[in-house]
Amino acid sequence: MRLTTKGRFAVTAMIDLALRGHDGPVALAGISERQKISLSYLEQLFGKLRRHNLVESVRGPGGGYSLARPAAGISIADIIRAVDEPLDATQCHGRENCQEDHRCMTHDLWATLNDKMYEYLTSVSLDSLVSNERKSVGATAVVSDQRRNVRTLREEAALTA
Amino acid sequence: MRLTTKGRFAVTAMIDLALRGHDGPVALAGISERQKISLSYLEQLFGKLRRHNLVESVRGPGGGYSLARPAAGISIADIIRAVDEPLDATQCHGRENCQEDHRCMTHDLWATLNDKMYEYLTSVSLDSLVSNERKSVGATAVVSDQRRNVRTLREEAALTA
DNA sequence: GAAATAACATACTATTTTTGTCAACTTTAA
DNA sequence: TTAAAGTTGACAAAAATAGTATGTTATTTC
Numbered sequence: 001m002r003l004t005t006k007g008r009f010a011v012t013a014m015i016d017l018a019l020r021g022h023d024g025p026v027a028l029a030g031i032s033e034r035q036k037i038s039l040s041y042l043e044q045l046f047g048k049l050r051r052h053n054l055v056e057s058v059r060g061p062g063g064g065y066s067l068a069r070p071a072a073g074i075s076i077a078d079i080i081r082a083v084d085e086p087l088d089a090t091q092c093h094g095r096e097n098c099q100e101d102h103r104c105m106t107h108d109l110w111a112t113l114n115d116k117m118y119e120y121l122t123s124v125s126l127d128s129l130v131s132n133e134r135k136s137v138g139a140t141a142v143v144s145d146q147r148r149n150v151r152t153l154r155e156e157a158a159l160t161a
Numbered sequence: 162m163r164l165t166t167k168g169r170f171a172v173t174a175m176i177d178l179a180l181r182g183h184d185g186p187v188a189l190a191g192i193s194e195r196q197k198i199s200l201s202y203l204e205q206l207f208g209k210l211r212r213h214n215l216v217e218s219v220r221g222p223g224g225g226y227s228l229a230r231p232a233a234g235i236s237i238a239d240i241i242r243a244v245d246e247p248l249d250a251t252q253c254h255g256r257e258n259c260q261e262d263h264r265c266m267t268h269d270l271w272a273t274l275n276d277k278m279y280e281y282l283t284s285v286s287l288d289s290l291v292s293n294e295r296k297s298v299g300a301t302a303v304v305s306d307q308r309r310n311v312r313t314l315r316e317e318a319a320l321t322a
Numbered sequence: 323g324a325a326a327t328a329a330c331a332t333a334c335t336a337t338t339t340t341t342g343t344c345a346a347c348t349t350t351a352a
Numbered sequence: 353t354t355a356a357a358g359t360t361g362a363c364a365a366a367a368a369t370a371g372t373a374t375g376t377t378a379t380t381t382c
Binding site: 323324325326327328329330331332333334335336337338339340341342343344345346347348349350351352 | 353354355356357358359360361362363364365366367368369370371372373374375376377378379380382
Binding site for chain 2: 338339340341342343347348349350351
């Protein structure tokens, strides 16, 4: 798994979207201004997010983007995966013959690290970040997805501490 | 924390070094050929590794690099940290005023993720990878560092499963 | 239907990663 | 003491990636 600023921007933008997507779609121009991310870059990122069915778009005046499904059903891993495309961590993309004698020494390490990171990022939903942002103190109950086990950031942090 | 191919290369090279550093130093030319990493790049990376006191160099014929301390005392996090230098995950490097209204929304997320990854990468020692590579089956006992809690990859995986 | 708005698409620039080349400098061995 | 093997460092070029600018098309509103 790759972890760069690209994914960070995408997550930031998605939070903004979730935070403001109550009535009607949100225009990228607004996100750009609020989050200080260039409009062009956002357009690129949202193209990918749209192709990965995380957001839906409405063209024309009053248009913009909205989440394709409830924020509780979108994990951070989904977002990272969408914008960072390939995402393979093993260098020898699956095939085992990357080395002559001892096939791909670091294979196991990266695979395990990859799993760890996905495990974590999958456990954090967009919704949990948004409620965290809304400063809705009081450990807002977790809304879990049908596919995944999604915890709030607060709970996750508690587990670590 | 940033996770790119750069760190991957560094770890791969360090494994090779640990694997062959029994009698005398290991030349980069050998690592380059075995791991298919350009010699120039390795030289750059090992310059950083040396400045971070992870390896020592011996010049002249028969020279090369050797680990500055036992492989059990070097974690993967050490290596990543050495080659990726800055390593800050929060975008608003410490200062809280990255946003006007709601200061740096994703701040908490990235900080927590950062901790998670470090926690994991610190728990994996170079030695554990090497023993794993040597195919020394039978759960080779853990040699723990004086500073850290270092587990074997095998044990770590068991915890996750 | 014209004008404005905003997504969509493509081309371009800048930064980072990776490789290549060259010139010291150091130590061992012949 | 010379030569060879090897590190160290400084650049620069090439490739990949990140980020920006510009143009085009679809919708809505007036």
